[in-house]
Amino acid sequence: MSGLTHFDAEGKAHMVDVGAKEETHRVGVAEGRIRMRPATLQLIVRGEHKKGDVLGIARVAGIMAAKRTGEWIPLCHPIGLTHLAVDFTVDEADCSVHCNATAETVGRTGVEMEALTAVSAALLTIYDMCKAVDRGMVIDGIRLLEKLGGKSGHWKAE
Numbered sequence: 001m002s003g004l005t006h007f008d009a010e011g012k013a014h015m016v017d018v019g020a021k022e023e024t025h026r027v028g029v030a031e032g033r034i035r036m037r038p039a040t041l042q043l044i045v046r047g048e049h050k051k052g053d054v055l056g057i058a059r060v061a062g063i064m065a066a067k068r069t070g071e072w073i074p075l076c077h078p079i080g081l082t083h084l085a086v087d088f089t090v091d092e093a094d095c096s097v098h099c100n101a102t103a104e105t106v107g108r109t110g111v112e113m114e115a116l117t118a119v120s121a122a123l124l125t126i127y128d129m130c131k132a133v134d135r136g137m138v139i140d141g142i143r144l145l146e147k148l149g150g151k152s153g154h155w156k157a158e
Contacts, residue, residue, distance in 0.1 A: 018077060021108040026149030028103045030115035032142035034123045035096040040134040044097065044126070045090055051129050055088045055097070058125040062086035065121030066103055066114040073117070077109050086118050099123055100145075112147050 043049045051057075063084050070078030083104040088097050101118035103111035123139045130137065146156045 016075070016077075016109075018108040021151070023107055024149045026105050026107060026110045027147065028110055028112035028115035028144065029100070029146040030112070030119045030142065030144050031098065031100045032119040032123050032139065033091075033094075033096045033098045034126050034137055034139045035094065036130065036137040037134050038092075038095050040130050040137070041090065041092065041095050041097070043130070043133065045092075049129065054126055054129050057129065058088070058099075058122040059086045061125035062099070062101055062118035062122030066101065066118035069114045069117040073113055076113050079105050079107050079109060079111065079114070081105050081111065081114060084114070084118060086122050088122075097123075097126060110147055110150055112144050116142065116144060 044054045047053060063086055065072070066084050066086075067081060070076045081103055083102070085102045087100045089100070090097055099119045099122045101115045101122070103114040103118065105111050105114075119142055123142070127137050127139060144157065146154075148154050
């Protein structure tokens with residue numbers, strides 16, 4: 001099982017010991033999108049959805065979920081976030097909403113999972129709020145874009 005840090009020498013799952021690691025400033029950046037019908041996107045853009053500000057509520061959902069990542073992902077360490085931003089870009093040509101999340105902490109383990117969780121929860125919230133008018137929405141492209149800090153240093157997606 002070499003290379004898979006969440007398994008011990010016997011192949012059993014365990015939480016990685018980060019106690020001896022140095023505390024550093026760490027950043028994780030993730031993205032994803034949700035595609036939908038043009039009419040659904042216009043409800044969001046014009047603020048005409050009867051449930052309210054779809055993107056505002058999705059932003060709060062992303063922030064709340066990121067703060068609880070350690071409870072969602074079984075072997076993830078609970079960490080204190082020092083900053084989290086969830087931003088949306090509407091792409092009318094693609095009939096989609098793109099989500100980008102940046103998570104930061106000063107600690108012994110990274111915040112990639114927090115950024116990915118924020119994007120996932122934000123996009124799922126958009127789906128939940130709009131499913132009554134468009135059950136065919138598609139969430140895709142959720143991925144890590146960048147991570148900074150720690151022993152492995154800086155990594156950026158190509």
